[in-house]
Amino acid sequence: xxxxxxxxxxxxxxxxxxxxxxxxxxxxxxxxxxxxxxxxxxxxxxxxxxxxxxxxxxxxxxxxxxxxxxxxxxxxxxxxxxxxxxxxxxxxxxxxxxxxxxxxxxxxxxxxxxxxxxxxxxxxxxxxxxxxxxxxxxxxxxxxxxxxxxxxxxxxxxxxxxxxxxxxxxxxxxxxxxxxxxxxxxxxxxxxxxxxxxxxxxxxxxxxxxxxxxxxxxxxxxxxxxxxxxxxxxxxxxxxxxxxxxxxxxxxx
Amino acid sequence: xxxxxxxxxxxxxxxxxxxxxxxxxxxxxxxxxxxxxxxxxxxxxxxxxxxxxxxxxxxxxxxxxxxxxxxxxxxxxxxxxxxxxxxxxxxxxxxxxxxxxxxxxxxxxx
Amino acid sequence: xxxxxxxxxxxxxxxxxxxxxxxxxxxxxxxxxxxxxxxxxxxxxxxxxxxxxxxxxxxxxxxxxxxxxxxxxxxxxxxxxxxxxxxxxxxxxxxxxxxxxxxxxxxxxxxxxxxxxxxxxxxxxxxxxxxxxxxxxxxxxxxxxxxxxxxxxxxxxxxxxxxxxxxxxxxxxxxxxxxxxxxxxxxxxxxxxxxxxxxxxxxxxxxxxxxxxxxxxxxxxxxxxxxxxxxxxxxxxxxxxxxxxxxxxxxxxxxxxxxxxxxxxxxxxxxxxxxxxxxxxxxxxxxxxxxxxxxxxxxxxxxxxxxxxxxxxxxxxxxxxxxx
Numbered sequence: 001x002x003x004x005x006x007x008x009x010x011x012x013x014x015x016x017x018x019x020x021x022x023x024x025x026x027x028x029x030x031x032x033x034x035x036x037x038x039x040x041x042x043x044x045x046x047x048x049x050x051x052x053x054x055x056x057x058x059x060x061x062x063x064x065x066x067x068x069x070x071x072x073x074x075x076x077x078x079x080x081x082x083x084x085x086x087x088x089x090x091x092x093x094x095x096x097x098x099x100x101x102x103x104x105x106x107x108x109x110x111x112x113x114x115x116x117x118x119x120x121x122x123x124x125x126x127x128x129x130x131x132x133x134x135x136x137x138x139x140x141x142x143x144x145x146x147x148x149x150x151x152x153x154x155x156x157x158x159x160x161x162x163x164x165x166x167x168x169x170x171x172x173x174x175x176x177x178x179x180x181x182x183x184x185x186x187x188x189x190x191x192x193x194x195x196x197x198x199x200x201x202x203x204x205x206x207x208x209x210x211x212x213x214x215x216x217x218x219x220x221x222x223x224x225x226x227x228x229x230x231x232x233x234x235x236x237x238x239x240x241x242x243x244x245x246x247x248x249x250x251x252x253x
Numbered sequence: 254x255x256x257x258x259x260x261x262x263x264x265x266x267x268x269x270x271x272x273x274x275x276x277x278x279x280x281x282x283x284x285x286x287x288x289x290x291x292x293x294x295x296x297x298x299x300x301x302x303x304x305x306x307x308x309x310x311x312x313x314x315x316x317x318x319x320x321x322x323x324x325x326x327x328x329x330x331x332x333x334x335x336x337x338x339x340x341x342x343x344x345x346x347x348x349x350x351x352x353x354x355x356x357x358x359x360x361x362x363x
Numbered sequence: 364x365x366x367x368x369x370x371x372x373x374x375x376x377x378x379x380x381x382x383x384x385x386x387x388x389x390x391x392x393x394x395x396x397x398x399x400x401x402x403x404x405x406x407x408x409x410x411x412x413x414x415x416x417x418x419x420x421x422x423x424x425x426x427x428x429x430x431x432x433x434x435x436x437x438x439x440x441x442x443x444x445x446x447x448x449x450x451x452x453x454x455x456x457x458x459x460x461x462x463x464x465x466x467x468x469x470x471x472x473x474x475x476x477x478x479x480x481x482x483x484x485x486x487x488x489x490x491x492x493x494x495x496x497x498x499x500x501x502x503x504x505x506x507x508x509x510x511x512x513x514x515x516x517x518x519x520x521x522x523x524x525x526x527x528x529x530x531x532x533x534x535x536x537x538x539x540x541x542x543x544x545x546x547x548x549x550x551x552x553x554x555x556x557x558x559x560x561x562x563x564x565x566x567x568x569x570x571x572x573x574x575x576x577x578x579x580x581x582x583x584x585x586x587x588x589x590x591x592x593x594x595x596x597x598x599x600x601x602x603x604x605x606x607x608x609x610x611x612x613x614x615x616x617x618x619x620x621x622x623x624x625x626x627x628x629x630x631x632x633x634x635x636x637x638x639x640x641x642x643x644x645x646x647x648x649x650x651x652x653x654x655x656x657x658x659x660x661x662x663x664x665x666x667x668x669x670x671x672x673x674x675x676x677x678x679x680x681x682x683x684x685x686x687x
Contacts, residue, residue, distance in 0.1 A: 019435075026429050026438070029445050030422035031657070033665025034274070035453045036295055038422075040309040042446035049439045056435075070434045094668045140305055147298070147675040148668065155671025156261045211261055244433040244491055251549050253433035253491070273467045274673060276460060293526070294457040296466065298676025310450060313443075314530070332396060 006182040008062045015055030016083035022048030047133040054126045074245040078235050085224035086169035088234040099162035102141035106203050107173040109134045110195040119187035142206045149210025171220020276325040277303040281317035365417035365481045367572040369410045371580035372402025392518040395461040411459040416473045416480035418452035424488045451527045458519040483570050485648030492545045496559035498538015500567040511591035546612040561617045565635040571598040603629045
C-alpha cells in the first residue's frame with residue numbers, strides 16, 4: 001500500500017477512538033456497581049481493544065514506517081492522538097460513563113455500518129467484524145441509559161447531569177475536515193455530517209424514553225480528532241498507559 | 254447550555270424497597286443443535302436485562318447461540334422425596350437406551 | 364487455597380444425619396432441596412462465600428495493572444483474566460444462594476469484615492512481573508485446590524468448580540508465559556521476575572493455610588467432602604510442581620533449605636512465617652485496608668445505580684400489568 005497520509009490519519013482516528021475509550025472502560029474492572037455489569041463492561045473494553053489492534057495494525061501497514069499498533073498506541077504523545085474529545089473524558093460516576101458510551105456507540109454503529117461498504121476492502125472487513133460487536137454495545141448502553149434515566153429521582157438527575165456535561169462533545173463526531181473530504185471522495189468513508197440525522201433520530205428516541213432532555217444550543221468542543229487541542233485528561237491517561245514502554249524502552253513483553 | 258425546566262415526574266415507586274435484583278436461571282443452547290442446558294444463574298431487574306447479562310456472563314467463550322432465562326422462583330421442582338417413585342420406574346426401561354440393542358459390527362454405524 | 368481456615372460446624376448423630384453421611388460416602392451429590400444437617404449448610408455457606416469473596420477481592424491486585432499493561436495484547440489478556448475472576452465470583456455466589464443466603468447478605472458480610480477472603484490478596488502488585496507471578500503461583504496454588512473440589516459433595520458447588528476450572532486453565536499458563544518472557548528478557552526484566560518470585564513465594568505457600576492434620580474442623584469437612592485434601596498435602600504438591608518450573612525459568616526459589624528428599628519423593632522446604640499469616644488475617648497485611656476500602660467504595664458508589672435500575676424494572680413491570 002502506498003503511503004497515503006489522509007488514509008493513515010483516518011485509521012488513527014478510528015483506532016484512537018477505540019483505544020482511548022477501551023482504556024477508559026477498562027478502568028472500571030473490579031469497581032462496577034454489580035458483578036454482572038463489571039463483566040459486561042469488560043466485554044465492551046475487550047471488543048474496543050480488539051478493534052484498536054485492527055485499526056492501528058492497518059494504519060501501520062499504510063504508513064509503512066515500521067510503527068506497529070503497539071508502537072502507535074504506546075509511543076505517540078498527546079498531539080499525535082486523533083481520538084475525539086468525548087472518549088478521553090474521565091469516567092466520572094457510572095452514569096457519566098454510560099452516557100459517554102451511549103453517545104459514542106450511537107455514532108460508532110452508524111460509522112461502522114457505512115464503512116462496511118468502503119471501497120477499501122480491508123476497512124470494509126474490519127468494519128464488518130466490528131459492527132456486530134458495536135450493535136450489541138448500543139443495545140446495552142441504550143438500555144442502561146433508559147433504565148437509569150427513568151429510574152429514581154437520583155438516578156434521573158445524575159443521568160441528566162451526565163448528558164448536560166457530555167452533549168457539547170457530540171458535535172465533534174460529525175465535523176468534517178480535509179481528511180474526511182479525501183476519504184469521502186475516494187469512497188473509503190462517509191462524510192461524518194451525513195451520519196447526523198440518523199444519530200439524532202436514534203439518540204432522540206432513546207433519551208425521550210429515558211425522560212432526559214437534550215440541552216439547548218449547538219456549541220461543540222473540538223480539537224480531538226484533528227489533534228489540534230486535546231483536553232488535559234488525555235495526557236494523564238497516557239502517563240499510565242504508556243509508562244512501562246517508556247520506562248523500559250526496547251524491551252519485549 | 255442547560256436542561257433547566259426539565260421536570261422529572263415523581264413516581265409512585267419513589268424510594269424502591271432496597272431489594273436485591275431477582276435471581277434468574279440461565280439456559281443456553283450451544284452451536285451443535287443440542288437442547289438448551291442449564292448453565293447457571295445471575296441477577297437482573299427484568300427478563301431483558303437477564304438475557305443481556307446472560308450473554309455477557311455465560312457466553313464469553315462462544316458457548317451459545319440461544320439463551321433462555323427464567324426467574325428462579327417460577328421454577329417448579331420435584332421434591333427430593335419423590336425421587337424413588339419419579340425416577341426408578343425409568344431405570345427398568347433399559348430398552349429406551351440405544352446401548353440395549355446389540356447390533357452386529359458388520360451392520361455398520363447405526 | 365481461596366478458602367482458608369473455614370471453621371466447620373459439628374455433625375450431629377440424628378438418623379437423618381447418619382443416612383446423609385451414607386449418601387456422601389456412596390459418592391452421591393447433595394442438591395439444594397435435599398435434607399442436610401444445619402452444620403453442613405453453615406459450613407458450606409462460609410466456605411463458598413469466602414471462596415467467592417476471594418475471587419472478587421482478587422480482581423484488585425491484578426486489576427491494578429490493567430491500565431499499565433505494556434502492549435494491547437497483554438492488556439486484553441489481563442482484562443479477560445480479571446473479568447473471569449468476576450465471573451467465578453458470580454458462579455460461586457450463585458452456588459451459595461442455593462443454600463438460602465443472598466448475594467447481598469454475603470457482600471455485606473465481606474464489606475464489614477465479618478467474612479474473610481484469601482490472605483494472598485492483601486499483598487501488593489508492584490511490577491509487571493507480578494502479573495506473571497500471580498498467575499503462575501497464586502492461580503497455580505488455587506488450581507491445586509479447585510481441581511479436587513470439582514468432586515465435592517454439594518452439587519451446585521461442584522458444578523461451579525467445574526466451570527471455574529475449565530476457565531482457569533488459561534490463567535496459570537498466562538502467568539507462566541509472562542514469567543518466561545521476563546526471565547528471558549533484559550536484565551531489568553529478569554530482576555523484576557526474581558523480585559516477584561521473592562515476594563510471592565511465602566504468601567503463596569500460606570494460601571493453603573496452616574497445617575490441619577490434627578484439626579477437627581478439617582476432619583469434619585473432609586468427611587462431608589467439602590474439603591478434599593489436607594493443607595499439607597496440597598502445599599507439598601504445589602512445591603513439588605513449582606520448583607522445577609522455577610528452575611526452568613532460571614529463577615531461584617527464596618528458600619535456602621529447599622532440598623529434594625528422595626525418601627518422601629518430594630521437596631523439603633521451609634514453613635512460611637505463620638505469625639505474618641495470622642497478622643494478615645487480622646487485617647494487618649500490607650493491603651488489607653486498601654482492598655476493603657476499594658470494595659466498600661465500589662459498593663457504596665454503585666448503590667444509586669442498583670436502586671435506579673431496580674426502580675425502572677418495577678415501573679416497567681407495573682406498566683406491563685396496566686397495559687394488559
